[in-house]
Amino acid sequence: MSDEIVFLSDLIAGHARSAPDRPAVILGDRRIGYAELDALVDRAAAALRRDGAGRGDRIAICAGSSVEYLVAFLGALRNGMAAVPLPASASVEQLHGMIRDSGPTHLLIGAPCPAEVPEGLTGADIRVVSLSPQLPGDAWEGWLSPRSPAGLSFPRMDADTEFNLIYSSGTTGAPKGIVHSHRFRAGVYSQTQLLGFDSDAVMLISTPLYSNTTLTGLFPTLAAGGTLLLMEKFDAGAFLDLSERHRVTHAVLVPVQFRRILARPDFDSFDLGSYRMKYVTSSYLSAEEKREVLDRWPGGLIEFYGLTEGGGSTILFAHDNPTKLHTVGRPVAGHDIRLVGEDGAEVSPGKVGEVVGRSASSMTHYHNRPDLTEAARWTAPDGVSYFRTGDLARFDDDGFLIICGRKKDMIISGGFNIYPTDLEAVLLGHDQVADVAVVGVPSTQWGETPVAFVIPNSPDVDADALRDWANARLGRMQRLHALALADELPRNALGKVLKAKLSEDFVNLHGAA
Structure with missing residues (x-):
């Protein structure tokens, strides 16, 4: 290289x-x-x-x-x-x-x-x-230092x-x-240039600076000579106000932020016509949510798929691919992405496998953990090494990647593989569901069985009726054992749902299914 x-x-x-x-940087009244x-x-x-x-x-x-x-x-x-x-x-x-x-x-x-x-x-x-x-x-x-010494x-x-x-x-x-x-x-x-950054770009940064999600928007802005507009803490109303006032052109957001911004009753009253591009990463927006962003928010929408570790990444230019919103796009140029099965061999076309990737954008190693570095490696028959992502996915006929979930989140029920994202997509199709997470819980009969946690957008949602509605649309082995209504889902600072906690809380409250 x-x-x-x-x-x-x-x-x-x-x-x-x-x-x-x-x-270069704006924060509150401070301009640098x-x-x-x-x-x-x-x-x-x-x-x-x-x-x-x-x-x-x-x-x-x-x-x-x-x-x-x-x-x-x-x-x-x-x-x-x-x-x-x-x-x-x-x-x-x-x-x-x-x-x-x-x-x-x-x-x-x-x-x-x-x-x-x-x-x-x-x-x-x-x-x-x-x-x-x-x-x-x-x-x-x-x-x-008071000043950088001359000639240092x-x-x-x-x-x-x-x-x-x-x-x-x-x-x-x-x-x-x-x-x-x-x-x-x-x-x-x-x-x-590919991502639309130049010296006139104004990037609104509303996620923490320790996050790789943030850095993927921050560094290209500085590299292009654009302006960083920092928020000390995310607030949907303040985000919209800053966007209008500073004529923001770009923003990197995680899905939960998109949801909170679009859910504001006053969203359509803000002038967001300066936006050229929004980026979503960290986890996935549903196809319906991407469509809403495209319909209501000026400018394009790009979804990045990839891990902090790097390896292989994909980009979905959602505004150019309206029929592919259920995918995370195609591999980035120079990124080699393959899918492998439990036996370590590549899966046949159209089948689900673990995503492995190789590119110049790969981490060097896990610090002080050579064991984990080696465990994350998949070696192709020609001896070339790829990084294991732990994500399960399949390619469609046009080479767009469809994420099925995390390997650790996959539910094995009665010997069948159940992908939580498939069940979540069905539930998100109900007009009374604002957000959902499906997890596997221990089952004495099946080994594991799926349970859904739903944030409703209406106070009169009946959990049992919603479960029955979903199960009527799911395959026999996919059917939900239970559905619980929740005010919120446990998340980390970047909005990723802590599914292990949901499963643990369910078992602590109800025992095995």
Whole structure:
């Protein structure tokens, strides 16, 4: 593979020279131009260098979205270091585990990171820098280098230098440290033209900065010289107001955000005509929901399918493929995606198999877990390695990928494979269903059996009647054992449903089916 990539830090420095006053970041009343952003990044990099940190080291950041967070991340990159963005919503114990595992030289904390986190790191050689006055550590402004010393040069990197270490959400087990290189990230932000980014782009960022979902929209915007509009915390009404006021052109959202925005009674009163493109990722929008976005929200809609680990990804240009909204699109150019069965062989056309993928956009490895790195590998007959996604899917006759669910979520009932997404799609076709999750629960008769958890959009929904309606439309082996109404579904910070918790809660309340 060629090492000829353009580094993000160099792109930002270039924008600072060519368009110094163009807004790079906006948060509330604060507006930072590219020249100011570049100078702040220099100061953060110089402070890290002053502290003895350099190429091969890492900084950890646990905080809400802020200009300082972004500057710290970019400053680490400029100093040849990698960033470790930590989920502020994690428990203190989980955060301690991630910090010890990643071994950073610096920990930057800000609200809502728990104040107790630094207290549990006694004895560790980690400098704590506080982005919030009420939290312990050296104050950000005092820690920053006053100015980047004239003539200070930062280490040059190569394509395989570590860019970031991101911990997985842990929805299917303990969080794993995913290592991305500069090559991986360049593969994302080099697609700016394909994805509609340019220097006039205004990207509204409403998901946490620790999330790879966020970074897939954030870095291409900076690479293109566009403007990042940050939200400290997502709110559907505030999102619409900011979109109208700042003439937003792009947004990356997870499905639950689309649902909350479109459900607002005043949605159609906002002028969203500036939008060029919306992106959905992290989990899947139903075909009906994609259609609603296309019908009601100006601009195109792109759905990304892929894991934080990378491997193989697909893109659905929904606005260009109105008959393929039930799919997640075709493989990205240069991405080789195959489907394999339980026996390790590729499945025949039209059959369901586990998605495995190969591309330049693949993680380097799981940090400190060579066992998991090896377990995630599928080797083709020609000896080429692919990354196992754990997702089950099939290709249609036109090469569009149809996701059937997670391998761990698949329900095996009486020896038959049941894909929860098939059942969820049927229930979402009922006009009184706002959202749904189907999980498998233990069954003394069948081994496992499906149970649905439904958020109704009407107060007079009858659970038994809705179950009967669904079962009349499902195959005999797919039929729901039970259907429970819920006010909400348990989700992580990015809106992914915690299906293991739903199954556990059902068994704790009702026992085996």
